[in-house]
Amino acid sequence: MCLAVPGRVTDVAEVDGTLMADVDFGGVHKQVCLQYVPDAAVGEYVVVHVGFAIQRLDERSARDTLANFERLGLLEEEFGDGLTQAARQAGTTQGAQR
């Protein structure tokens, strides 16, 4: 859960009075709260932790980091289904169904 992943802002909109962005993490898209980096514009890169942008990042290092995470399988870990992963780790599928 400590991972913070860089991603590219592809859309910005206000939802229920909160600034939200659609962020592209090397192909995986997530809705991310932009309240802490409110001036991040479409096309810019931000560092995202548990659904919140916490800093901006320049494009080059963002891309490097993403490529790295992809190679190490960390994107899967971060954005995959947490319950399935916990079940896999426990060596059981029991309890993984909702």
Add this chain to the structure above:
Amino acid sequence: MKYLDEFSDPDLARRLLDQIHAATTRPWAMMEVCGGQTHSIIRHGIDQLLPEGVEMIHGPGCPVCVTPLEVIDKALAIAARPGVIFCSFGDMLRVPGSGQDLFGVKSAGGDVRVVYSPLDALKLAREHPDREVVFFGIGFETTAPANAMTVYQARRLGTGNFSLLVSHVLVPPAIAAIMESPRCRVQAFLAAGHVCSVMGTAEYPPLASRYRVPIVVTGFEPLDILEGIRRTVLQLEAGRYEVENAYPRAVRDEGNVPAREMLLDVFEVTDRTWRGIGEIPRSGWRLSDRYAEFDAERRFAVTGIHTGESPLCRSGEVLRGLIKPHECAAFGKRCTPRNPLGATMVSAEGACAAYHAYRRLELADAR
């Protein structure tokens, strides 16, 4: 060197390592505070590439591992209540409480859900007004702004069926506690980059000068860590003890100002017990009085908790850097990621789990 070709830029890694080797004239012990860094160091064998005598001590930087047993037991009790939807990050599910873990509560019929973000839990609360939705808000300063914003939104939107079980921990008081402990061998710190992305660097110069230790703000990727170690060794060899930022692409001195303002509004500093370590004064955050109604501990007065750790587990010594995981007799035998006896074996960021994932075979060979 066996792992070097796994670095994204092996040439740069080679150069950084050459500089570290050239600069080192004697043994040094430095601590990485963040569990993400611990994971990266063990996974890439960075500690084994360093000069003989330069030791990485793995600090208490995995929030999953240091969340106190009593809070885990409270989480288990709340999650088991009918009508509750208990939401958590995935790696908390298998953390052993005194009896079972959240996964066990779920198997027994509790509504335990893994979410990516605390905002997902708030969304669930709004979709299920007839249920009580509780989010397990743990973590360091990196995660706290997310939880703070979520509670702020819950209050703003009037989502009365949402609450937060809060157990936040803070890095600077932990550094002070480590330096004050009598058996401390730490001579320098790699500070956690993303904690500083939020909080900035201003808390560290007083620590560096009081304890005469270099503190180098460091990122998480293997090359970032090598650069952090390089700068640390240069300071140690020169007898300097300064705060340096080796991760400027994601850390500004002032941190994230809107996030810090939100943290000040939603949380207040409190004494906090760290699992395996004990109480550290003023080392955590709890909800401030303004947000008391969203505090799950108040909403669900859980009483009658009697905590009990596994008597075999030595994770307290692991977390304080006094032993390495494989020095625990249960490591890889009675205690494995499938059947963890202590929290440090659960999370990928826990030192025991990292050693088990990447070092077990080597350690067995060496025995």
